[in-house]
Amino acid sequence: MPLCIHTYAIDITQKEFEAYVRAGYNRGFGGCGDLSVAGELKPQEILTLRGGLSVGNLSAGTGEIKAFTSVRADPFARLPLRFSLSYIYNGLPRYDVNASSILPVVSYGTTRAGVSYGPNFRFTSFFGETAQYELINSFSAYFNFIYNDRRRLAAVVGNFGDFYAKNMGAYSLRLNYAVLVTGNWTAVNEIELSQSGGDALSANFYGVAWRGGAKYAW
């Protein structure tokens, strides 16, 4: 019986590589910062693979390791509805605590605005013990004040991103500005303002951070 081998041609339509430095302050730990890199591939037009690694300090002597990998599908040509699944790792070696988040997200977004929501299945292991399980709402919304071929200025409110999926009350406000410097290079600057959580408007200031870096696409 002849052996049939089916092959599928993979045509990577887009590749991106990003690198950032982040410096900030929060009331839980004081000064903090990290360096992060991330990459993106589109093996098919409707599929995007992303992954990244971040190392930094929560405070002096308290290192933090973060990593993520995700897959995103844009199955509808005429409907801006996306589905993604991410795995996010957050490790604090000094405290012997690490958390893994599995985050499926549904997003609806246009060039002007969008929202994302998903349940965060988080498993946190303390001191090598059996992980504590929590199920938390993850949400994000953006609004593009400027969006064209060269520039994007966006405000983002939410409690999750590539490298983190926080508690529901830990949402922050980010102002993100990206400029296409050359055909391949984009410069990115972002300011993030964090609040202390709590009920609605009774929260206080918690932290601020700046993130800057560059993205190369080819």
Add this chain to the structure above:
Amino acid sequence: MVKIHKRIRLPVVLLCAMLFGGCGYDFFGFFASSDLDDRLKERNNFVFLSDADRVALTLGAEYSFIVVTDIHIKNGHTYGFEGLKAVMEDSGNNIKFMVVLGDVTQNGSRGDLELFINIVKRFGVPCYPVIGNHDLYSGGWSAWRDLIGSTNYRVDGDSATLLIMDSGNMFLGKGQADWLERELRSAVGRVFVFTHANLFTTNIEDPQQMTDINERARVASILRGKCEAVFMGHVHEWYVNEVGGR
């Protein structure tokens, strides 16, 4: 009559539902919540607790204590809290003290806080109050400061140490975590920690918990092997998380 355009009618309705649906219709209670750093300046101010209750709590080798949380006294309605006295007297247990884990009042009202104090003074055992987010609403910190005092303090017993922490704004802060680490070095006997905000969440319908999970990791690391239990309120549910074998 004010006409509301159709496009903004639904968001306005949803916003009002969110604000009024949470925390028992205290729209104005959401504003003017005081800051943790301001409260910690009053750390050594004690109005309600006596020196004996703080530095010479007599427990003995065997004792019981009661933990109450989220009474939410509102406009004089105590939800039967004063009835706890009879329960305590009839229990036959060797109850030595009580801790109230925050949200003593629904909206930080001075009158409701005075009512709480009058009730617990009749219980016959020391009562150690913990501040909650509701106690800060509508400028409630001024009433707490005048009638109770410190929100972050230590109680020394002959066979146990109690550490009370302020998480009214849903975080502890570097200063309190440093304080916790220092106080543990001189703690005597069993250590119990009390704070209002919960470190873990139970389900997706319970969105409220202490904000920063990195802070949670630090606190867990500090308490590892040094603490019998951490008692928390806020979620109006009973559940237990075991961390570090405790």
